[in-house]
Amino acid sequence: MTKYTDQGKKDTRSGYGEGMTELGRTNPNVVALCADLVGSLKIQTFIDENPERFFQVGIAEANMMGIAAGMTIGGKIPFASTFANFATGRVYDQIRQSIAYSDKNVKICASHAGITLGEDGATHQILEDIGLMKMLPGMTVINPCDFNQTKAATLAIAEHHGPVYLRFGRPKVANFTPVNQKFEIGKALLLTEGSDVTIIATGHLVWQALLAAENLENQGVSCEVINIHTIKPLDKKAIIDSVQKTGCVVSAEEHNYLGGLGESVARTLAEHNPAPQEFIATKDTFGESGTPDQLMDKYGLNAKAIEAAVHKVIKRK
């Protein structure tokens, strides 16, 4: 299988911060909004370099989404950022009416997504945000896998007209995709080819999928690993083509199995190429406090869990 090297652990939110720094220097229409979480979102450099293009809205996320919608009128490209929980569930109707239904060119950029937010616990973790956002007509949903890809995605969405939900996280994780990669919205990335099973992963689970595939190769199981950084629009062809070859699939995401990537994959396959599927995801539960590694282990969101799911799904072929 194709080997990938961790260039040194980094948090995906810092990828967003670096992307914003670059956009601040290259795109005069980009403006940033934040709801009292500048440090967590890593946008201090953007603010220092472009103070007139930064809008601190305080702890008032609903207002932030409305202001972002209004700022598009006149040609600005607002990047509204806060924790994923407060960027989606808390302000769903504001996003729905003022942004999505109104077709506003707002980029909702959400850090601390999923269970790896860790010790703060379930009030701050969100495992439902992908589902909430992908259900909105016209919303693009992106969940990059590492620092480099998050930076590339941040740059790419500025060039895309329309509302976007960009989801990233808090912990330092493997950084293994190319520096300065071109990010193509809606294009799945085939990371390694295989013949026995397709592992379709998004976000932090992509690296775990590669670790699992390496272990499985040693056990004689050939895995195809696909990085789905764009959950909507979904690259259906990449999924169908792969599963036609392998005959079964494991989906992997740091999200509830209700409403997440796995369901989008299942629907695609049900329509075009039915196949056995196992879901690496949280199973309709809230999270809890703990370290990110402890939580990923307890909720079955790591390489070990993916390996077990692969063995199970192959038996179902």
Added chain:
Amino acid sequence: MADIKQLEDLVVQVRRDILRMVHKVNSGHPGGSLGCTEFFVALYNEIMNLKDGFDMDGIGEDLFFLSNGHISPVFYSVLARKGYFPVEELNTFRLIDSRLQGHPTTHEGLPGIRVASGSLGQGMSVAIGAAETKKLNKDTSLVYSLHGDGELQEGQNWEAIIYAASKKVDNLICTIDRNGQQIDGPTEEVMALGDVSEKFSVFGWDVLEIEDGNDLKQVIDGLNEAKNRTGKGKPVCIVMTTMMGNGVDFMMHTHAWHGKAPNDEQLATALAQNPETLGDY
């Protein structure tokens, strides 16, 4: 200033449009629409600096946002009679495949609409955003918005009210339609708003009042005064007292016509009180 008689004729014609629109589909919100007719007529025909035609960005012209989207009939009628789209299209209000949705949207591309509204409490934030972009663009035009008084019960307004004062959004004029009514009854019984002017004032806004929002001259004077107060470091709020259902005697002094259409007989009575001026669509 335009001839006040012409504007008064337009007010009466817009009332007729509102009544006929909601009657035809037996749905829609005539009460609040009739209460704000003078405001809309004044705003679009006397106050706002508008370009010919419509483009979403609206650079170099004043912008208006309707937060209480349910009074779409008055908005649609005034936009049509200003030339944003054919007056005949008012015939399609709330019908399937129409650009004139029950509540205003951008989705169908109706000229004059810049954001969807209907789910209450969101318009002030959007207006603030548009005002901030005007400042970034060094565009000295103004941003206007209209809000129902009952709508102020939505918490998002108060986030926006704090923001606008804190950030000195002084190119913004928000008008509150103080008709004192909401679906379940008088606002002061449902959830009392108290002194709306005082509330905005202590939050750091420059507040003025229009005592009779159904007196065209008072509305024009009030809006002109509000314009004069922009650019001085504070957002401007107009608390405008109106009569829901104004111009139709049996629709006044009650909240009953918030979201109810007149029947054939009631329509005839209402239209007789508002004789045709500029021609029905």
